[in-house]
Amino acid sequence: MLEAKLDQASILKKVVDAIKDLVQDCNFDCNDSGIALQAMDNSHVALVSMALKAESFQPYRCDRNIALGLNLTSLTKVLRAAQNEDMLTLRAEDAPDSLNLVFESKADDRISEYDLKLMDIDQEHLGIPETEYAATITLPSSEFRRICTDLMALSESVTIDASKDGVKFSCTGDIGNGAVTLRSHTNVDKPELNVDIELSEPVSLTFSLKYLVNFCKASALSHQVKICLSNEVPLLVEYALENQSHLRFYLAPKIGDDE
Amino acid sequence: MRSIKTLRSDASHADAFKVGPTLFAATTSQYTLAEATSRPPQLFVLPKTATAESRVVTLQNPRYARLTRYLVCPKSGIYEFTKIAAPSAVPRSWLIESAKGQRIVTEGENGSEATVVDFEAHVTRDADIFVATPMDPLFLVLPALATTTTKSEAPKRMFLTSDDHFDSLVDSADSHLSQLLQVGKTRALLEGRMAVICDTVEAGDETMFRLNEDKLMDELLTKAGRMAEKLPKSMEERFVTRALEAPVVYKRAPAIPTEGSSDGGSALQTPMTEKSESQASLSSVGTVDSEVSQASTAATSVDLTTEEPITAAMVASEQVLKLQRLQVAFNFIVSAYVSHTFGATLKAHFAKHKSTDFKPLEEYLTELAKLKVEVMATRAATENTRKRGLEEEDDERAEKRRRKEEEEKKKKIGVSKGVRDLKKVNTSGMKKLSDFFKKK
Numbered sequence: 001m002l003e004a005k006l007d008q009a010s011i012l013k014k015v016v017d018a019i020k021d022l023v024q025d026c027n028f029d030c031n032d033s034g035i036a037l038q039a040m041d042n043s044h045v046a047l048v049s050m051a052l053k054a055e056s057f058q059p060y061r062c063d064r065n066i067a068l069g070l071n072l073t074s075l076t077k078v079l080r081a082a083q084n085e086d087m088l089t090l091r092a093e094d095a096p097d098s099l100n101l102v103f104e105s106k107a108d109d110r111i112s113e114y115d116l117k118l119m120d121i122d123q124e125h126l127g128i129p130e131t132e133y134a135a136t137i138t139l140p141s142s143e144f145r146r147i148c149t150d151l152m153a154l155s156e157s158v159t160i161d162a163s164k165d166g167v168k169f170s171c172t173g174d175i176g177n178g179a180v181t182l183r184s185h186t187n188v189d190k191p192e193l194n195v196d197i198e199l200s201e202p203v204s205l206t207f208s209l210k211y212l213v214n215f216c217k218a219s220a221l222s223h224q225v226k227i228c229l230s231n232e233v234p235l236l237v238e239y240a241l242e243n244q245s246h247l248r249f250y251l252a253p254k255i256g257d258d259e
Numbered sequence: 260m261r262s263i264k265t266l267r268s269d270a271s272h273a274d275a276f277k278v279g280p281t282l283f284a285a286t287t288s289q290y291t292l293a294e295a296t297s298r299p300p301q302l303f304v305l306p307k308t309a310t311a312e313s314r315v316v317t318l319q320n321p322r323y324a325r326l327t328r329y330l331v332c333p334k335s336g337i338y339e340f341t342k343i344a345a346p347s348a349v350p351r352s353w354l355i356e357s358a359k360g361q362r363i364v365t366e367g368e369n370g371s372e373a374t375v376v377d378f379e380a381h382v383t384r385d386a387d388i389f390v391a392t393p394m395d396p397l398f399l400v401l402p403a404l405a406t407t408t409t410k411s412e413a414p415k416r417m418f419l420t421s422d423d424h425f426d427s428l429v430d431s432a433d434s435h436l437s438q439l440l441q442v443g444k445t446r447a448l449l450e451g452r453m454a455v456i457c458d459t460v461e462a463g464d465e466t467m468f469r470l471n472e473d474k475l476m477d478e479l480l481t482k483a484g485r486m487a488e489k490l491p492k493s494m495e496e497r498f499v500t501r502a503l504e505a506p507v508v509y510k511r512a513p514a515i516p517t518e519g520s521s522d523g524g525s526a527l528q529t530p531m532t533e534k535s536e537s538q539a540s541l542s543s544v545g546t547v548d549s550e551v552s553q554a555s556t557a558a559t560s561v562d563l564t565t566e567e568p569i570t571a572a573m574v575a576s577e578q579v580l581k582l583q584r585l586q587v588a589f590n591f592i593v594s595a596y597v598s599h600t601f602g603a604t605l606k607a608h609f610a611k612h613k614s615t616d617f618k619p620l621e622e623y624l625t626e627l628a629k630l631k632v633e634v635m636a637t638r639a640a641t642e643n644t645r646k647r648g649l650e651e652e653d654d655e656r657a658e659k660r661r662r663k664e665e666e667e668k669k670k671k672i673g674v675s676k677g678v679r680d681l682k683k684v685n686t687s688g689m690k691k692l693s694d695f696f697k698k699k
Binding site: 071128208210211254 | 297673674677680682684686690691693694696
């Protein structure tokens, strides 16, 4: 039996909103440590990994490991019925065929309840090793989103160069080229605007902008985003949540294609 | 004022109505039209060779296996009738009047009693005329001789007496063949013609016949050769000239007069419509000849050779023309007088007959077909319009596409726009993540 109560429905709403444009169906794996999700896009070049730790819920109870196979568009439809401030409770049997969602309004005594049919999804899980990345860039999520959308107007891929001078996002397209360079920067009043670059060796990698823009839909989850790069390794884009919970995206770099 | 006017016009209308019936009454009283007779007189053109003993009889049609009228003269042979009719769109009538005002009515089985009756003038409903033309009796007996061909590839034909052969023809009670065989020279005539295409064996005082296809082919080829020497103009036009006509190329810039008709290099060449018609259905000009309709097609067809800037891409040689004429004549004979199944075998024989070499014609036709395809292709490209013939195919394709779309729509219900958009992303040069991360 699963019973997990979120104080704010907005967290789940935002997480699902961020994933639904990358993945169609996926399993929410529930165990005693929390709810986790891992799924790849159709092309298998991007991977999303979500972990909502048990501490994020109050209360959280999960007697057995359960896989909740959900279609994300269906889940979005139901979640739209919840207000951001509503309390959200997820309930499921041990061998469930549906997921029960209850939205409770704090202001009044309105309770709405939905049952969502589950599906069997055959998914392979990839083991993602802990990696020491050559470059780790932390920047405001809105800044990252702006860079990606701005550069997408010019090209379909971006080259990220991280060196001791800073990090440079550059692209070349049919109409011209463009580049955005960021340097480490600390804002005492507003720490969420900090830009922090940790570098062990210079890195230069190229990525599909369409995918990066897609990842940026998670910007609402967190003020800051962490971008981790190493040569010949997938890029990691991480949005940190409270209580060690996180939403991570991995994207394979473009290697050796000069179209 | 207005009201009066209308009143007046009403009155005049009433008058007109009154006049009508009275006039009609007058005509009926003066001239009474005779009722249509159930057996109206018909016009025939009979050959002079046919004697007075000639009779119109019913025999099995060798092509269509149904009863047809023939004129049989015990002395000069058998004649077939060809009906020549005006097209139904142009109604015509005959006004028939005998010069002496008399006609001879024959009665009795053998036409023994003949009486002279006054003949009134007639107006016929249709302007039909029946022309009796001599026909080879060979074709009438051919169905009997060639019966077994349909059953197997190599038929075993027996030597049979002429009577046995005739018996197989006289299935139908309505056929007059049995009576014919007893009168005059008809039997000798039929047997004589049979001997031409059959192997014969004398058995006692009787002669036995068995069909020899080689002999038959030789006979038919001679006939076809004779016919090919002078094909009727309409047939020549439709099945020889048109069938061999190459697509013409219209040159807007007549700088080079006639040089290089098939030269594709000169600019501004627009292919024009070629009037190609299949030569296959010769049966349309079968026994019932529609000369009028043919004449009209001949009239509408444009003589393309008279216009100077137009040149045909290919011109058939005299040899090719000759072969085509022979083929047309042979096909005509077979499709007019020989049953469908046996006709097919004969045509197959004809194609590989040793006496004539059809190679030049075949080569010309394949070349022509190729050229037509090319012209069609270029025309489709230049005109940039869809061809009518493809409409059906288009329907099918549209149907398929619609079904596919429906399926996709069903799939799309669970797929967000973002996921759909990502499918279009160029992922070249991107390895799959399973290459980086190992499966658990």
